[in-house]
Amino acid sequence: MNSQFKVFLIILVTFSALFIYANSPYGVTFAKQMLKKIDLNALHPESKDTTMLSMEEEEVIVPDSTSQRFLFIGDSMVEPLAYRFYDYCKQSGDTMYAVTWYGSTTMAWSSSTLDYYINEVRPTFLIFCMGSNELYTKNMQVVNENLTRMLTKVGDLPCIFIGPPNTKPDNGLNDEIAKVFGKKRYFDSQSIEMERTKDHLHPTTSGARIWMDEVAEWMSSDACIHPVVFNKPEGKQSWPIEHIEVLKVKDKAPTLSPASAKS
Numbered sequence: 001m002n003s004q005f006k007v008f009l010i011i012l013v014t015f016s017a018l019f020i021y022a023n024s025p026y027g028v029t030f031a032k033q034m035l036k037k038i039d040l041n042a043l044h045p046e047s048k049d050t051t052m053l054s055m056e057e058e059e060v061i062v063p064d065s066t067s068q069r070f071l072f073i074g075d076s077m078v079e080p081l082a083y084r085f086y087d088y089c090k091q092s093g094d095t096m097y098a099v100t101w102y103g104s105t106t107m108a109w110s111s112s113t114l115d116y117y118i119n120e121v122r123p124t125f126l127i128f129c130m131g132s133n134e135l136y137t138k139n140m141q142v143v144n145e146n147l148t149r150m151l152t153k154v155g156d157l158p159c160i161f162i163g164p165p166n167t168k169p170d171n172g173l174n175d176e177i178a179k180v181f182g183k184k185r186y187f188d189s190q191s192i193e194m195e196r197t198k199d200h201l202h203p204t205t206s207g208a209r210i211w212m213d214e215v216a217e218w219m220s221s222d223a224c225i226h227p228v229v230f231n232k233p234e235g236k237q238s239w240p241i242e243h244i245e246v247l248k249v250k251d252k253a254p255t256l257s258p259a260s261a262k263s
Contacts, residue, residue, distance in 0.1 A: 063220055063227040071123035072098040073109065074130035077164065079246065080208035081129060081215070086241045087233035088216050094228075096243060097121045103249035105134045106146035114153050125228070126157055131164035131173055132201060138171050147180040158226035162215055165189040167200065184225035187218055205237070 070089060072082055082098035089096040099117060101108065109130060118126070128150070137143065151159075161181045163174050167190075178186040192214055194207035203211055216230045 061222040061227055063229045065229040066124075068094040068228055069122065069124045070094060070096045070127060071117060071121045071125070072096060072127045072129070073114070073117060074100065074128055074162075075104045075133055076100055076102045076202065077132055077162075078129045079244075080203055080205065081162070081212045082244055083205070083237055083241060084209050084212035084233075085216070086244075087238050088212070088230050090238060091231040091233040092229060097123070098241075098244040099247065100245070101247040101249075103133055104130060104247075106130060106143055106150065110146040110149040110153070114150060118153065118157070123157065125226070126154055126159040127162065128159065129162040131177065132166070135164060135166050135168075135170040135173055137173065140172050140176050143173060143176050144180060147177060151180065160185050160187060160219065160224065160226075162187045163189045165192060165194070165201070165203065165211065167196075182225070184223065187215055189215075 068089075070085075072078055072085060078098055078100035082096065082100065085098070086096050088094075097117075101113075109128070134143065159181075161177055163177055163186060164170075166174075174188065174190060178188070189211065192211055194210045195204045196202060196207060197204055213232070216232070218224055220227055220230050
């Protein structure tokens, strides 16, 4: 046996032994020391992470292009927004039913009134907009319970929550809404610059257009849990607006006509 063949045989045996040991579940002790195994995958941890990251980046949610039947409900902020949103729906082949309840809170909308409008309108998408009447409440446990009841009533129906456009820090209301509804269901309105009325809280007509345009853009993106296709309306505000109802604080029962809601 020549020397070259002997060297080749020794190398082959050595590599075979290393390969068997690397794939064996058992360790080997030499001179009272356990020979440490090296995980080859651990040498390049970024390769796996990079692959997973690229897969996540490639996962794009396609906005829903089917015609929607929106139920837009909440406090007095709904009314100015609904005028602009009506034109978005009209331009995009959707239908809007809006109910603005002056002075209402999350507690008011976690009642049977919410059940009533869901049953009568039979929406494919529900939009909440409230919180301005309870910006400075400190009882977040009650707010949490109200929001949780609302979500329970909604069930599997796609929904979002447009947060109040407060200009001063609240006592945790917006954080609680984001916590219960989740970031992809919650639109933060606090940073939007818009023209306000004399009360420094409600938007003017032009301010509401800016606000609603921001909401619509977010609803069309994958930042929203259920993105939809919207065509931005141009020109003047449509008038009159169909399927919008205004309730006052003293109103205790919903008054939307079932005939008009189900038409």
